[in-house]
Amino acid sequence: MFGRFPRRTAALVLVLGAVASGCGGGPPEPSGPESLPASGTPQVTPQPREIERVGDDLGVTGKVEVVVDPVADGPTRELAEQVLRMAGADEVVVREPGERAEDASLRVRIGDSESPSVVRGLQAAGRELPEQLGPEGYALAATADADPQVVIGAQESAGAYYGVQTLRQLTSPGRIAGVAVQDSPKMPVRGAIEGFYGPPWSHQDRLDQLAFYGDAKLNSYVYAPKDDPYHRERWREPYPEPEFDQVRDLIAQAGRHHVKFTFALSPGTSICYSDDADVRALLDKLEAVRAAGVHDFSIPLDDISYTSWNCAGDERAYGPPSQEAAGRAQADLLNRVQREFVDAHPDVSPLQTVSTEYSDLDDSPYKQRIREQLDERVLMMWTGDGVIPERITTDDARAAEQVWGRRLLLWDNYPVNDFDGSEGRLMLGPYAEREPGLGDELAGDVVNPMNQAAASKVVELGAADFAWNDEDFDPQRAWRAAADYLAGQRFAGGDPGLRANPDTAAALLVFFDLEHMAPVANGSAWLPPAPELAGRLDEFRSAWEDGDRDQALRDLDEYAQRIATAPERIRAGAPADFVAGAEPWLRATDLWGDSLLATTAGLRARADGNAQRADGQFARAGQLADRAGQVRTDPEASRPQGPVRVADGVLDVFIAQAPQM
The missing domain is CATH 3.20.20.80 (Glycosidases)
Incomplete structure (x- = not known):
């Protein structure tokens, strides 16, 4: 287990940040950039065994030096350099121990967990390693002291590589989270x-x-x-x-x-x-x-x-x-x-x-x-x-x-x-x-x-x-x-990015919900269809029956808009290969979203006493639903073939029943 290290409270971090920003300051000293106050720990996937904040974030700017020994193989060195450049380094210099040190604003050490310099770096963050990290395990500490540094220790090359993959997720534009991590996988x-x-x-x-x-x-x-x-x-x-x-x-x-x-x-x-x-x-x-x-x-x-x-x-x-x-x-x-x-x-x-x-x-x-x-x-x-x-x-x-x-x-x-x-x-x-x-x-x-x-x-x-x-x-x-990940945090698997586009991520989650259902061999569900949408429709029915129809329609219309706009947002922001593979389902979602919007418009017209407009909107909703049901899978990309399913048993049922509400 890690040794303990005193954690700063969020309040103290905020006070220190306010003091630093109010002092006028100036450019960072040559030894490194100012620390960047922050609290909490970033989300890392897969979830590490142990992750703990140990101080302020580290700034990433100017020249960064990466010192590596043989446990960091070529792919690990290349990944570290890519991550640091994405974070804001103007120059990344990679050297081995014993070579002349660079005048750098940030130092990153990646090496054998038993190396004295790695041990000292981890101890500076209050970390004490166990005798064995475990297969593919690593330890990481990022400290923003007088000499900002990131240390990653491992006993084999896979562990060093995974340590840098974690560093990628601890990095945002201009900063690295001041945390310590000890980690290894459960399943080999x-x-x-x-x-x-x-x-x-x-x-x-x-x-x-x-x-x-x-x-x-x-x-x-x-x-x-x-x-x-x-x-x-x-x-x-x-x-x-x-x-x-x-x-x-x-x-x-x-x-x-x-x-x-x-x-x-x-x-x-x-x-x-x-x-x-x-x-x-x-x-x-x-x-x-x-x-x-x-x-x-x-x-x-x-x-x-x-x-x-x-x-x-x-x-x-x-x-x-x-x-x-x-x-x-x-x-x-x-x-x-x-x-x-x-x-x-x-x-x-x-x-x-x-x-x-x-x-x-x-x-x-x-x-x-x-x-x-x-x-x-x-x-x-x-x-x-x-x-x-x-x-x-x-x-x-x-x-x-x-x-x-x-x-x-x-x-x-x-x-x-x-x-x-x-x-x-x-x-x-x-x-x-x-x-x-x-x-x-x-x-x-x-x-x-x-x-x-x-x-x-x-x-x-x-x-x-x-x-x-x-x-x-x-x-x-x-x-x-x-x-x-699909909204922009992808790295080796696509265009590099450190932060997801929130609009794309939100649209993807709406789409994921519509495709939530998972069947066993006979087609019955072991994961239910569209649980988020189903919950919202249940809330709508309850509010509608209780007479709070205006608020019920506003809430449902807002989510219907999210469904209707999700395909275009996904096409604009998600990886091209995801869009291409999902295109039949995106096309059907376009139609189902418009059908749900027409349904809410029909319900609003009915609530307003406009029966003719309500009938017209319900008819339009039915036509769009029929068109959505005719979208089929691509025979070049799928087996077996059939009509595309989108929140079936939830969305289609609601649209069919709405005219009788």
């Missing part, structure tokens, strides 16, 4: 698996996602798009050179953002488990990817049948098709990959897999064989108590560990929208109904995102927050952070 594996059906992400989508994962402190990306022929149907064939060049690009991009690129190969639709030639083809393809720089591999065996074999040899080797026989055959295959490929390369991580039975908590002959025969080092994915569970609890995880005989990696099928029950839906609700404490039970958490890559960041950022610090997780806080 945090990320996303591109494991959906339908149009795979574009190469640019993937590059952007990997940059975003660095921003969000996600450390894993599993490449497993079902509709990539060389991943599944044509798994034996080497990637053609143009496609393999793109894989190389992704490997390099992942490395720049401290993300493990996990290459998945899914042979289950056609492999002959007993055929050594097939196994050698699998191993050869993995070796070709390893030679390109990949250290993490997965052999998914999901969404295949064990009611038939792919070759006669398997029946001779394992008997007639059955759950038990499939378990034995798959354990043999995975054990060979672990022992003949993974063990042969010390730089390769333990194998990952998704089994054919990948959900629920029930034992079976298949699970029994996997439990008894599969190498204990193989990391197995599990989707929860259901393919798309309504919630995931610590009891579920403990029960699943007993069934499978190992700690599991969660494959979370949210926000994926490739199944029939998700037709027409964009999943923009919060990451919710995952129980705090899962970090103690699971090896990690990877979410299966949507066909729409940029829109998937809403849930991905929530999952990043949960996997990093599930005990302090707040779904609504993370949801708002996603809106801020």
Whole structure:
């Protein structure tokens, strides 16, 4: 734990600020800029384990010196320089310890947590580090004393990188928050698996996602798009050179953002488990990817049948098709990959897999064989108590560990929208109904995102927050952070910015609410539709029935305006890839917003006794609603196809019922 440091009260900080501003002052001394009074701590996502204010903010101006040692790798150094220039530094000089010091207004030290200069810098803020920071952990202190400085200490390069990612969120134009942070992730594996059906992400989508994962402190990306022929149907064939060049690009991009690129190969639709030639083809393809720089591999065996074999040899080797026989055959295959490929390369991580039975908590002959025969080092994915569970609890995880005989990696099928029950839906609700404490039970958490890559960041950022610090997780806080990120706080994943545009963020939250509903496999909701709008409509109905109609209409009309203007504000302020992916839903929201405005106009006309105008407005509202209902998903970007859903069951019902109110 951190040692304690006396905190200044907000009142004292304000008094000191008033005194400083009233003294006339002058330009800052060469040793550094004036401190900038402030109170409280900025919001950082993922939420740090410990964050505390230790003094005034630091000014950022003129020349800033960054001193680094080998724990700060190239991407970390580049990120630090970008952040400081964004904050207002005219010049950023990066040097190593022992080189001549620069005459700088602010010094930033990024290095090994055991380095004497790092230890002294943290002690200056009243910080005492534990013996071990933990994997990927870091400590940070920003102090605005006579010699303003920021110190980031870590024991490995990922921790140093994450410390600078936190520094990015502590920085606003011209200042860095005077806080101390000690932090490390709860779950060792945090990320996303591109494991959906339908149009795979574009190469640019993937590059952007990997940059975003660095921003969000996600450390894993599993490449497993079902509709990539060389991943599944044509798994034996080497990637053609143009496609393999793109894989190389992704490997390099992942490395720049401290993300493990996990290459998945899914042979289950056609492999002959007993055929050594097939196994050698699998191993050869993995070796070709390893030679390109990949250290993490997965052999998914999901969404295949064990009611038939792919070759006669398997029946001779394992008997007639059955759950038990499939378990034995798959354990043999995975054990060979672990022992003949993974063990042969010390730089390769333990194998990952998704089994054919990948959900629920029930034992079976298949699970029994996997439990008894599969190498204990193989990391197995599990989707929860259901393919798309309504919630995931610590009891579920403990029960699943007993069934499978190992700690599991969660494959979370949210926000994926490739199944029939998700037709027409964009999943923009919060990451919710995952129980705090899962970090103690699971090896990690990877979410299966949507066909729409940029829109998937809403849930991905929530999952990043949960996997990093599930005990302090707040779904609504993370949801708002996603809106801020898309409204301008994005960094590596888009145009740089230190502060969100509040109008864009507010419009995004209105839009997120309209796309809040999340279904299980049969289409019923585990996250309800449009809870904010539904609450406002309930308040309207109550006030209308109580006779306070004028105020009720003013309140509803104000929110209807926010819905109607949200698409244009999002188009103007959100990233272009988010807008492109969400365009059918934005177009439908345009129409639904205008329909709701026409409805409120009709209700006002009725309240004023103008029946003719009321009928005209209600008719217009119905026409706009009909047009909105005809907007369909883009077949080039979505699976399955269907009419776009916007607050269905809430907005459409209110507009239909309003003429009878």
